[in-house]
Amino acid sequence: MTPVIHWFRRDLRLTDNLALRAALKTGQPVVPLFIFDPALLKGERFSTARLKFMLDGLRALDESLKPFGTRLLIRYGSPIPALRELIDTAGASALFYNRDYSPYAVRRDDQLRESLSVEIHPFDDALLHPPGQILSGSNAPYTVYTLFKRRWLEQPKPAVESGVIPNKQFHSLEGLDNPCIPTLHDFSVTETIDTPAAGESTARQRLERFIERGIFLYSQRRDRLAINPFTDDDPTTSALSPYFRFGMISPRQAYHAAMNARREASTEAERESVDVWISELAWREFYTQILYHFPHVHNTSFRPEYEQVEYRHAPDELKRWQNGETGYPIVDAAMRQLNALGWMHNRARMIVASFLTKDLLIYWREGDVAFMQRLIDGDPAANNGGWQWSAGTGTDAQPYFRIFNPILQSQKFDPDGAYIRHWLPELRDVPTKFIHAPWEMETPPAQYPRPIVDHAFARERTLRAFKAVKQEKIS
Numbered sequence: 015m016t017p018v019i020h021w022f023r024r025d026l027r028l029t030d031n032l033a034l035r036a037a038l039k040t041g042q043p044v045v046p047l048f049i050f051d052p053a054l055l056k057g058e059r060f061s062t063a064r065l066k067f068m069l070d071g072l073r074a075l076d077e078s079l080k081p082f083g084t085r086l087l088i089r090y091g092s093p094i095p096a097l098r099e100l101i102d103t104a105g106a107s108a109l110f111y112n113r114d115y116s117p118y119a120v121r122r123d124d125q126l127r128e129s130l131s132v133e134i135h136p137f138d139d140a141l142l143h144p145p146g147q148i149l150s151g152s153n154a155p156y157t158v159y160t161l162f163k164r165r166w167l168e169q170p171k172p173a174v175e176s177g178v179i180p181n182k183q184f185h186s187l188e189g190l191d192n193p194c195i196p197t198l199h200d201f202s203v204t205e206t207i208d209t210p211a212a213g214e215s216t217a218r219q220r221l222e223r224f225i226e227r228g229i230f231l232y233s234q235r236r237d238r239l240a241i242n243p244f245t246d247d248d249p250t251t252s253a254l255s256p257y258f259r260f261g262m263i264s265p266r267q268a269y270h271a272a273m274n275a276r277r278e279a280s281t282e283a284e285r286e287s288v289d290v291w292i293s294e295l296a297w298r299e300f301y302t303q304i305l306y307h308f309p310h311v312h313n314t315s316f317r318p319e320y321e322q323v324e325y326r327h328a329p330d331e332l333k334r335w336q337n338g339e340t341g342y343p344i345v346d347a348a349m350r351q352l353n354a355l356g357w358m359h360n361r362a363r364m365i366v367a368s369f370l371t372k373d374l375l376i377y378w379r380e381g382d383v384a385f386m387q388r389l390i391d392g393d394p395a396a397n398n399g400g401w402q403w404s405a406g407t408g409t410d411a412q413p414y415f416r417i418f419n420p421i422l423q424s425q426k427f428d429p430d431g432a433y434i435r436h437w438l439p440e441l442r443d444v445p446t447k448f449i450h451a452p453w454e455m456e457t458p459p460a461q462y463p464r465p466i467v468d469h470a471f472a473r474e475r476t477l478r479a480f481k482a483v484k485q486e487k488i489s
């Protein structure tokens with residue numbers, strides 16, 4: 015029988031995978047394919063930690079295909095020639111895949127449709143509501159989150175696709191050359207990188223565990239600066255972001271699990287907490303549609319006037335920020351968390367992003383790129399949205415005049431300094447009274463740097479820089 019191909023991209027799972035399911039429903043043998051595209055394995059936003067997490071995810075996917083008498087078929091190279099070659103050798107008649115809405119993927123898939131002679135079946139799988147579905151009364155994309163969310167919540171949500179797929183069968187891959195799934199070493203990465211376990215069964219376990227308890231306390235505990243939610247028995251946030259990033263869990267699985275929890279909630283506060291978590295799923299979809307409809311935001315400000323701000327070119331300060339050596343403990347602890355785990359708590363992301371863009375007055379894109387080089391959940395849309403929000407240049411961003419005070423943020427969200435002490439061992443013995451501002455001690459710890467900048471001075475400098483642009487616009 016003529017085979018069809020399912021091309022895995024950002025959907026590394028077998029369950030509730032819309033394109034894979036449709037491919038299996040044809041009754042023809044399905045070739046499960048993954049292509050290592052060199053364009054995605056380089057560039058300034060490339061991350062070895064994310065590559066490691068993805069490779070582990072591919073191995074888990076390969077394992078889960080074995081009981082179906084097949085393996086994950088690996089190809090290297092530019093997708094169009096790689097697909098052409100496979101279509102010819104396998105004699106495939108159709109290609110199935112789930113859409114990816116980021117700018118590179120949209121361009122690639124447009125070219126694909128013009129270049130291949132087989133039937134092409136793209137599916138909207140990665141979001142509950144794909145770009146273009148949630149539009150304002152005038153059929154325009156929303157650029158204000160609260161309005162988007164209201165509409166998003168009103169729309170009926172697609173169900174989880176489960177159950178038996180008729181004539182389910184995979185191609186045995188007989189006659190097709192199949193190299194092993196590579197290791198980091200094959201990409202000339204020699205450092206050892208520790209990342210959490212990958213794959214859809216781990217993702218589902220994390221979701222199940224979070225739904226049992228964490229989701230009911232989420233609104234209360236989400237801002238506590240978690241040290242490592244991947245190893246925590248009772249994490250305060252779901253720690254699902256890297257799994258969403260690679261489609262190891264679907265948004266339908268997450269949404270309906272949350273709705274089931276909502277039905278089981280015993281108090282109004284618990285129900286509200288579930289709602290807050292669901293609204294995070296809406297943030298994910300909001301930023302995905304922003305990048306899709308306004309692709310210029312990938313490298314420039316959503317609000318073009320802020321491109322005129324006189325940002326500072328300060329490579330040494332950028333480096334100190336990246337290394338966690340600014341002299342502000344909360345900022346440094348967060349950056350060391352990022353460097354160690356490839357993940358950072360959301361509140362911490364906001365603090366360090368505000369610090370880079372407003373205290374150091376460095377252009378947000380530098381931070382966006384630095385984050386993408388480290389984050390295992392690094393997602394072009396969510397990361398860009400988070401950075402532009404923090405910098406005050408984005409859609410409904412934190413206004414430029416609202417500048418986080420890193421000491422107050424530290425006192426509020428890490429009151430006893432546990433997060434700081436964990437990530438900055440050199441401050442372990444500092445009394446709690448001084449943990450947020452150790453330079454105020456009579457003898458500050460010698461191994462820890464003095465503050466890179468005075469916050470009050472930096473605040474004024476940023477206000478001046480932004481006001482100058484505002485005034486120019488008015489005059």
Ligand SMILES: Cc1cc2nc3c(=O)[nH]c(=O)nc-3n(C[C@H](O)[C@H](O)[C@H](O)COP(=O)(O)OP(=O)(O)OC[C@H]3O[C@@H](n4cnc5c(N)ncnc54)[C@H](O)[C@@H]3O)c2cc1C
Pocket residue numbers: 236243251252253254255256258259294295297298299301358359360361363364367385389391392393394396397398399400401404
């Ligand atoms: C400067 C900055 C950069 C960021 N970069 C990324 C990124 O590259 N990838 C990424 O997934 N998130 C990013 N975020 C959003 C957020 O910090 C992470 O999604 C969250 O910390 C992940 O932890 P969690 O899975 O425990 O989240 P939970 O609190 O359990 O939330 C559940 C899910 O909702 C989604 N979500 C939550 N908050 C946001 C948000 N603000 N924007 C978009 N989606 C959200 C994520 O998919 C997350 O897994 C960024 C935020 C900021 C301020």
